[in-house]
Each structure stands twice: as structure tokens, then as C-alpha cells.
Amino acid sequence: MSRAASVRWLRVALIAGVVLALEALCRAGLVSRHTLIAPSEMALSLARLLASGRVAGDIRFTLQNTAAAIAASIVAGFAIGAAVHALPRLRRALDPLFSAYYAVPTFVLYPLLIVAFGIGATSLIAMGAMFGVVAMIINTLIGLDRVPLALMKTARVMRLGGARTMLLVRLPAALPTLVTGMKLAVAYSVIGVVAAEFILATAGVGKRIAFAYNDFDTRTMYALMLLIIVAVMVLNGMLHAWEQRLHRRWGRA
Amino acid sequence: MTRRWVDYLLLAAGFLALWQILFLLAGEHALASPAATLRRAGELLASGAFWKHAAETGTAFGLACLVALSSGLALGIWLGFRRLAGEVADPILGSLYSIPKITLYPLILLLFGLGLSAKVAFGAIHGIFPVAIFTMNGIRQVPPVHLKTARVLRLSAWQTAKSVLMPSAAAEIAAGLRVGFSVTLLGTLIGELFASTSGIGYSLVRAMDTHQVVEIMALTFLLFAFAALANSALLALERRVR
Numbered sequence: 001m002s003r004a005a006s007v008r009w010l011r012v013a014l015i016a017g018v019v020l021a022l023e024a025l026c027r028a029g030l031v032s033r034h035t036l037i038a039p040s041e042m043a044l045s046l047a048r049l050l051a052s053g054r055v056a057g058d059i060r061f062t063l064q065n066t067a068a069a070i071a072a073s074i075v076a077g078f079a080i081g082a083a084v085h086a087l088p089r090l091r092r093a094l095d096p097l098f099s100a101y102y103a104v105p106t107f108v109l110y111p112l113l114i115v116a117f118g119i120g121a122t123s124l125i126a127m128g129a130m131f132g133v134v135a136m137i138i139n140t141l142i143g144l145d146r147v148p149l150a151l152m153k154t155a156r157v158m159r160l161g162g163a164r165t166m167l168l169v170r171l172p173a174a175l176p177t178l179v180t181g182m183k184l185a186v187a188y189s190v191i192g193v194v195a196a197e198f199i200l201a202t203a204g205v206g207k208r209i210a211f212a213y214n215d216f217d218t219r220t221m222y223a224l225m226l227l228i229i230v231a232v233m234v235l236n237g238m239l240h241a242w243e244q245r246l247h248r249r250w251g252r253a
Numbered sequence: 254m255t256r257r258w259v260d261y262l263l264l265a266a267g268f269l270a271l272w273q274i275l276f277l278l279a280g281e282h283a284l285a286s287p288a289a290t291l292r293r294a295g296e297l298l299a300s301g302a303f304w305k306h307a308a309e310t311g312t313a314f315g316l317a318c319l320v321a322l323s324s325g326l327a328l329g330i331w332l333g334f335r336r337l338a339g340e341v342a343d344p345i346l347g348s349l350y351s352i353p354k355i356t357l358y359p360l361i362l363l364l365f366g367l368g369l370s371a372k373v374a375f376g377a378i379h380g381i382f383p384v385a386i387f388t389m390n391g392i393r394q395v396p397p398v399h400l401k402t403a404r405v406l407r408l409s410a411w412q413t414a415k416s417v418l419m420p421s422a423a424a425e426i427a428a429g430l431r432v433g434f435s436v437t438l439l440g441t442l443i444g445e446l447f448a449s450t451s452g453i454g455y456s457l458v459r460a461m462d463t464h465q466v467v468e469i470m471a472l473t474f475l476l477f478a479f480a481a482l483a484n485s486a487l488l489a490l491e492r493r494v495r
Contacts, residue, residue, distance in 0.1 A: 010341045035363045092257065093264040096485045103435035103480035105442045108457045108473055111464060115283040183351075191353040198355070198447070199461070206356075213359040221359055228356050236351045240344070 037222050046223035055208060055224070062193065062205040065121055069128025069189040074182055076129065077136020082166075084137065085144045101134045102188075107195045114200065124196050124204070131192030132185035139181025143174030176246040183239040190232055285467040293471035303456075310452040313369055314441045317376025321437045322430060325381040329388025329429070333422075339389055346389075350382035354440065358447045365448075372444035372452070379440025380433040387429025391422035424495040431487040438480060 019039050025031050026038035037045075049055055084091050109130075113123040147170050155165045171178075197206025205224055212221035269287050276286045285293075297303040332339040332346075358375070365371035395418060403413045445454020453472060460468035 007337065007340045010337070011345065014341060015345070036360065089260050090264070093260040096481050096488065099431075099488065100435065100477065100481035100484040103438040103484065104473065104476045105439055105446065105454075108446070108461065108469060111461045112283050112466060112469065115464075115466075116279050187351045187353065191355055194353055195355050195443075198358075209356065209359065213362075225356050225360070229352050232352055233348045236348060237344075240347065 034216065034218060037218055041219070042222040042226045045219040046226055049220065049223050055205070058203050058205050058208050059227075061121070061203045062197065065124045065204070066128060066190055066193045068121075068125045069132060069193055070186055072125065072129040073132030073136050073185045073189055077133045077181065077185060078140050078178070080133070081137040081140025082144065085141050091141065098134055098138050105195075106130055107192060107199065110196045110199055119200060119202055124193050124201060127196040128189040128192035131195075132189035135184035135188050136181040139177050139184065140174070143177030143181070144170060146177060147173040173250075176243060176250055179239060179243045179246055183236060183243060186235055186239065187232065190228070194228065282466065285470040289467050290470040290474055293467045294474050297471055297475065306452050306456050310441065310445060310454065313372040313445070313452065314376060314438055316369075316373045317380065317437050317441050318434065320373065320377040321380025321433055322384055324377075325384025325429070325433060326388055326426070328381070329385040329426075330392060332385065333389045333392025336393075339393065343386075343389070346382055346386050350386060354378055355443055358443070361444070362448050367448055367450060371448040372441055372454075375444030375448065376437045376441035379443075380437030383436060384429045384433035387432065388422075388426050391425030391429070392418065394425065395421045424491065427487075427491040427494050431484065431491060434487060435480065435484065442476070 022036075023038045023040055026033075026036060026041075084094060107127055110123065110127050113126050117123045117126060151169050151173055152165075155169045160168065193204075194206040197204040198210045201207045205228060209221055209224045209228075212218075212224065272284075272287045276284045332342050354375075357378070361371050361374050361378075365374050399417050399421065400413070403417045408416070442454045442457075445452040446458050449455045453476065457469060457472050460472065
């Protein structure tokens with residue numbers, strides 16, 4: 001067996017071991033049913049919940065809002081990042097703010113968004129975008145920094161205009177870092193939207209989880225938590241694979 | 254140096270102007286004016302009740318940092334040296350870092366109940382993974398030749414750590430500690446928002462429930478100022494070791 005294959009098998013075995021241990025712990029009654037339910041039970045109640053269609057509307061609502069928030073944070077983050085990159089003085093002053101941004105739970109400002117936009121999709125999207133945009137800005141800055149000087153010189157020699165340099169040279173060269181930014185924007189937008197749904201919303205998976213928690217409905221609660229976590233992990237894994245491929249192509253693994 | 258301060262001042266002025274314009278557009282139910290926010294922030298800093306909550310948050314944050322940084326470092330160092338274990342764990346750590354841990358708040362509440370331990374746990378699960386990931390990568394980047402040299406020279410474990418590992422892995426580890434510091438603060442505050450009856454996070458929830466716009470903005474402003482200052486200090490430290 002090759003080394004890569006054995007690493008993969010060990011990884012699967014480790015994850016399976018943890019899940020099985022959790023399962024055994026719960027089945028043996030060492031953990032109260034009101035605290036944690038067995039992983040198999042979570043999966044089963046998630047399957048039932050999905051089949052019943054009771055949460056289909058909430059899932060669609062959350063998915064739409066998250067998608068809109070992700071799109072907004074990627075587009076706005078890139079635009080702001082590129083603009084700030086062109087102004088080095090502004091950037092030096094902004095740097096400490098950017099790096100401190102994720103230490104503060106921005107979603108405490110969510111009630112203010114509700115006053116401005118009302119309870120509904122707009123506030124949730126705005127919250128998700130506010131959370132995701134800075135990750136994209138930071139990575140756009142790093143990405144544009146890393147465009148090799150030789151490429152920029154070549155663009156100048158070939159007399160490419162500003163727009164064509166951006167599109168043909170800087171964007172492709174910065175792409176690996178931009179994908180890192182997108183990956184983070186996805187993760188943070190989900191956190192923003194779900195956190196906002198926890199606090200106050202008319203629908204959505206986060207709202208359902210909070211509702212189930214208050215209702216002592218541990219089955220529904222864990223089923224939906226599993227849904228969100230698995231969905232984010234799959235999306236993140238896909239973006240991670242893309243990112244790795246790009247890094248390999250650019251020769252910096 | 255002076256030019257840099259001019260830039261900071263210009264940025265602050267621009268920021269205040271933008272804030273004032275937004276305030277005029279959105280109205281006082283959605284946003285507090287910069288003047289009112291700063292005044293309230295000043296009042297908070299002068300009041301005893303604020304410092305009591307700040308001390309609560311500080312205790313929880315300190316403990317969470319201790320747990321997250323020490324276990325993150327230990328895990329990162331171990332995985333950095335054991336190549337196979339590191340390769341097995343790498344994507345798992347990445348996924349654990351990226352899951353929206355806020356969805357886990359019911360679990361943390363059920364496990365720890367309301368109070369200090371829930372806040373600490375919430376802060377720690379946020380901080381431990383970035384610290385472990387950065388530390389692991391830092392240790393992996395140490396050239397094997399250096400480690401061999403250390404073995405040939407029969408350096409003790411402590412000497413190896415001090416004179417071989419630290420110089421080449423320090424920058425990466427310092428970056429990990431800075432990121433860990435930030436997300437642990439975020440985690441602790443989230444813990445306080447959902448699972449607490451004291452602390453700054455709790456004050457924020459109360460202000461949110463009663464819709465005291467000025468209070469929310471003033472507390473957020475103070476938190477942001479603290480985070481930005483601490484981050485700048487850690488960033489300066491990171492540049493020194495680089």
C-alpha cells in the first residue's frame with residue numbers, strides 16, 4: 001500500500017473510531033439522553049426529518065440567504081480588497097482593524113440591521129455578508145501582494161491596459177489565495193447567517209435549532225446541527241481540494 | 254513614523270464621517286451617532302458595573318486562552334514531529350476549524366450548564382484548532398538537517414527546543430497564537446451571549462433585548478478597540494520574532 005493510501009485509511013479509521021466510541025458511550029447510557037444522542041440516532045432522525053419535508057422550507061430559506069451572503073461577500077470583498085491594495089497608505093492604516101475584525105462578535109449588531117431592514121431575508125443576508133466580507137478582503141490583499149514581479153513586468157512590456165492586466169495577469173496569479181478567501185467567506189457567512197437566525201428570524205435552520213433546544217427536542221436539534229456541520233464540511237472540503245490543485249499548479253504547495 | 258500617525262488620524266476622521274452620514278440616513282433607532290456612542294463608552298469606562306462585567310469576561314477569556322493555547326501548542330508540537338500522525342490529522346483539524354461552532358452552543362450548554370465553564374469551553378473550542386494548525390506547520394518547516402545536527406551535537410530536548418526549533422518555527426507559532434487569541438475572544442463572547450448571566454456578552458444580550466442602540470454600539474466599540482489594540486501588540490511581537 002502506498003503511503004498516501006495508508007494515511008487515508010488511518011484517517012477513516014480514526015474518524016470511524018471516534019464516532020463508534022461516541023455511539024457506545026451513548027448506547028451504554030453513560031451520557032444522558034437529554035445531553036447527547038447517539039450519532040446513529042442523529043443520522044436517523046435527520047433522514048426522517050428530511051423525508052417528512054417539515055424542514056424543507058427552512059433549509060431552502062437558509063440556503064438562499066447563505067448563498068446570497070456568500071456571493072455578496074466575495075464580490076464586495078474582492079472589490080474593496082483591490083481598491084485598498086491600490087492605496088498602500090490607506091491599507092497600512094486599515095491593517096490592524098482587519099486583523100482584529102474576527103475577534104469581535106459582529107452579529108451583536110444584528111438587532112440594528114433588523115431595525116434598518118426589518119425581520120427577514122435582507123437582514124440575514126446583510127449579517128452573513130458583514131461576517132464574510134473581511135476574510136475575502138484580507139485574502140484579496142495577500143493574493144495581489146503575491147503576484148510575481150516578473151509577471152507584472154511582462155504585462156508592462158506587452159503594454160496591457162489596467163483592466164487587461166487585472167483580468168489576464170493579476171487575477172489568475174492571485175487565484176490560489178482568492179480561493180482561500182472564498183473558503184473562509186463561505187465559513188464565515190454561514191456563521192453569520194446561522195447566528196442571526198439563532199437570535200431572531202422568521203424561518204431558517206438556525207431558528208429551528210434554537211426552537212428545538214427550547215422545546216427539549218434533542219432529536220430534531222442534533223439532526224439539524226448534524227445537517228449544518230456536514231454541509232459546511234463538504235463545501236469546505238471541495239473548496240480545499242480546488243485550492244490545493246491551484247497551489248500545486250503555481251508550484252507553491 | 255509621524256506620517257503613519259497622520260494616516261491613522263485621517264482614517265479615524267473618515268470613519269467618523271462615514272458613521273455620521275450612515276446615522277443621518279438610518280435614524281437613531283437603527284444606529285447611534287458617533288458622539289453618543291463615544292460619550293456612552295466613556296461613561297461605561299468610568300462605571301463600576303462595567304468593570305465587574307469586564308472582569309467576568311476577562312476571567313473566562315483568560316482561562317479559555319490558557320486551555321486553548323496550551324492544548325493547541327501541545328497538539329501542534331506532537332503532530333508536527335510525528336509526520337504520519339500529522340498527515341492523518343491535517344484535514345481533520347482543518348474541518349474542525351471551519352465548522353460553524355456556533356451551532357454547537359446547545360451541546361455546550363447541555364454539557365456545562367450556564368456559567369463560567371460553558372464560556373471557557375466555548376472560547377477554547379474556537380481557539381485550539383488554529384493554534385494547533387499553525388504550530389504543526391511551523392514545526393514541519395524546520396529543516397530536517399537542523400534537527401539532525403542537534404542530534405549529532407547531542408543537544409538535550411530543551412536545548413533543541415530553544416536553539417533549533419524556536420528560531421525557525423517561532424514566526425509561524427506566534428501567528429497561530431495571535432489568531433488563536435482573536436478567535437478565543439470571539440468564542441468566549443459568543444458563549445456569554447448565549448450561555449451566561451454575567452460578562453460583557455451578557456450585557457450585550459440585555460441591551461439587544463431591550464433595544465438600547467447606544468449601549469450596543471458603545472459596548473461593541475469598546476470590544477473592537479480592545480481587540481484592535483491587543484492584535485496590534487501581538488502583531489508587533491510577531492514581527493520581532495520573525
